[in-house]
Amino acid sequence: MAGLNATLGEECELAGIAMERATQALLQADLAIAEQVITDHEKITVLSADAEEQAFALLALQAPVAGDLRAIVSGFQIVADVDRMGALALHVAKVARRRHPAHALPEEVNGYFAEMGRLAVKMARAAREVLNSQDPTDAIQLREDDDAMDDLHRHLFTVLMDREWRHGVAAAVDVTLLGRYYERFADHAVLIGRRVVFQATGKTPEQFQEAEERLEDDYI
């Protein structure tokens, strides 16, 4: 089981690195870095297949019960999430490549994407950490960075919708899709956090928090 979660954690790390580089490629219109993300994507796909195989082996060979069963099933679901995170980083890199040598982003939104990139990378690392630690409280914390991501995403739309937007429709379409890729990347990291809570406690994050609060009340 620890082996499966370690593979999933490694995959989160790679997805985070991919998003970090894709963001760099996007902000600096750097073709070489974009190409590297695109080439390296294969590694993420391989880890997804590895993780599924490990999970099947655990299910088939060890006839697991209750807690282990829950953890393995969550493992299958986490594969789908982290695989998607990798695909979203790949999408970002492809936009950077498609627009090169031009910048895909108008300069006025660079700051938003630098910050959304920073949050996305931070969340991928946090997902890796909670996969290893199985700490449900840390796993729930992923939601806070996601709230920050959602705020940025909302602000980005106000910039787009502003009458002062002078970069045309094509740039607006790119910014819209790119914004969505970062936001979905963060959503999947949050889902991984939720699934770790379930792996570790058998509860949804809501049930877990409620139980914790009841416990605190008992000690007051």
Added chain:
Amino acid sequence: MAGLNATLGEECELAGIAMERATQALLQADLAIAEQVITDHEKITVLSADAEEQAFALLALQAPVAGDLRAIVSGFQIVADVDRMGALALHVAKVARRRHPAHALPEEVNGYFAEMGRLAVKMARAAREVLNSQDPTDAIQLREDDDAMDDLHRHLFTVLMDREWRHGVAAAVDVTLLGRYYERFADHAVLIGRRVVFQATGKTPEQFQEAEERLEDDYI
């Protein structure tokens, strides 16, 4: 196992109905229908939870082996796909509600969305059917409608990028996101088809097709 797939099939049906109505709400700026999709979304969420419970019960109580194990694990993955299809239909309905009483879509792209809606609904129904029939050949066919969806999606972007676009940036942003919702809905239907191939044959669609072609060659 048939019970689990029936629940998943029912959920596909509901996701298809949601997308059908959401498209109608979008094209006709019909607030009542949009609201209905939003209210009915709860039913899809409930079916997701039902399906996961059924899958856990099958895993835990029947200690399944090989084929059944594969089918149940695929069941968990299908839940995630169909749940997402429901969420994407909900997103479409919410855009229709947000823009009401205005139409979210400029009239010149109505035809694209009518057709993307028709394909999405057809694919949700096909996903339901292959979940019930477990026919791998039909399950692979879902890719063809997805190719048609991708074509429409690409054409939609040419309309958006055209210098003649006179509907402003806000409409372009809506059209971009809406187009993506339909395209992702179709992607998830294709994924369900892939997972049914795996449920039924233990092979990926690529492995299954290769084996079929070898079989045909043997008979020539």
